[in-house]
Each structure stands twice: as C-alpha cells, then as structure tokens.
Amino acid sequence: MTRSAGSGFTLVEVMVALAVVAIALPALLMSLYQQVDSTAYLRDKSQAQLVAANKLTELRLLSRARQSVLKGRASGVASMGEREWYWWLESQPTEVAQFYRLEIRVAAGEDQREQPLHTLVAFISADLRSEGEGGDAGN
Numbered sequence: 001m002t003r004s005a006g007s008g009f010t011l012v013e014v015m016v017a018l019a020v021v022a023i024a025l026p027a028l029l030m031s032l033y034q035q036v037d038s039t040a041y042l043r044d045k046s047q048a049q050l051v052a053a054n055k056l057t058e059l060r061l062l063s064r065a066r067q068s069v070l071k072g073r074a075s076g077v078a079s080m081g082e083r084e085w086y087w088w089l090e091s092q093p094t095e096v097a098q099f100y101r102l103e104i105r106v107a108a109g110e111d112q113r114e115q116p117l118h119t120l121v122a123f124i125s126a127d128l129r130s131e132g133e134g135g136d137a138g139n
Contacts, residue, residue, distance in 0.1 A: 048106040048117035051078050051085045055104050056122050059089070069100050069126045078106075086110045098126045 009017075055078065063069050074089045088105045101123055105116035 044108060045117050047081045047083070048085060048108070049120070051080050051087060051106045052104045052118050052120035054078065054080075055087055055089065055106075056102065056120060059102065060124065063124065069124055071100070083108070086112070088113055088116075094123070100124050100126060 059070060070089070070091050071093075072091060076087055078085045078087055086107050086109065090103045092101045092103075093099075094101050101121065104120040104122075105113065106118045106120075107113060107116040
C-alpha cells in the first residue's frame with residue numbers, strides 16, 4: 001500500500017511512537033543520573049586521595065624536622081576543594097627495625113571512618129639521620 005502525498009500518520013503510528021519515547025526517555029534520564037553520580041563520586045575519591053598524599057608529605061616533613069616518627073594515632077580535618085575532609089592516621093611498628101607502617105584514611109564525613117573514600121598505606125623509616133651524621137656516610 002502506498003501513501004499519497006497528502007496523507008499523514010495514523011493514530012496507531014503516533015501512539016506507537018509515543019510509547020517508544022515513553023519507554024526510552026526514563027531509561028535515558030536514569031543513565032544520565034548514574035553518570036553524574038559516578039562523576040561526583042570519582043571527584044570526591046580523587047580529592048580524598050590528594051588529602052591523604054598531602055598528609056603523608058606533611059608527616060614526612062615533620063618527622064624529618066623533629067627527628068622522630070609519629071607513633072600511635074592522630075586525626076583531624078583538612079580543607080581541599082572548598083570542602084572539609086576528615087582524616088585518621090595510625091602508625092605501627094613493623095617487624096623490620098626502624099620502619100613504621102602508616103595508614104591514612106580520608107572521608108567526607110566524620111561518621112565515615114570505617115568506610116573512607118581513600119586509604120593510603122605507606123612505610124617510613126625511623127632512621128632520620130641526615131648524610132654526614134655517624135656511620136660510613138662519607139664513603
């Protein structure tokens with residue numbers, strides 16, 4: 001069956017087209033919402049990683065200046081990206097003499113200590129002598 005130039009869509013064709021749009025539009029909106037939500041999560045996770053890296057760098061600088069490694073636990077709040085980030089630090093001795101295991105957890109909320117956005121584990125030496133102090137550093 002062919003259509004003449006003046007004929008339009010039938011009511012059934014219009015209804016089928018509307019049904020297809022009605023099914024596809026919510027799925028598209030849900031997909032868009034999930035993508036936006038995932039982007040926000042990745043942004044937060046990246047910033048939490050930077051907060052942990054900054055805290056580790058700060059700890060290394062303070063350890064060198066004080067000539068001692070932080071032992072035990074510490075916690076605090078850091079600002080980054082116009083937000084407050086909560087961090088928790090735990091320092092434990094290892095089986096290797098003069099080495100400590102550091103664990104830095106970072107979360108967006110104070111109540112999220114057990115489920116942080118990022119956990120950084122690092123090791124630091126407690127032997128903070130600079131070159132030229134004692135031993136055979138001159139060789």
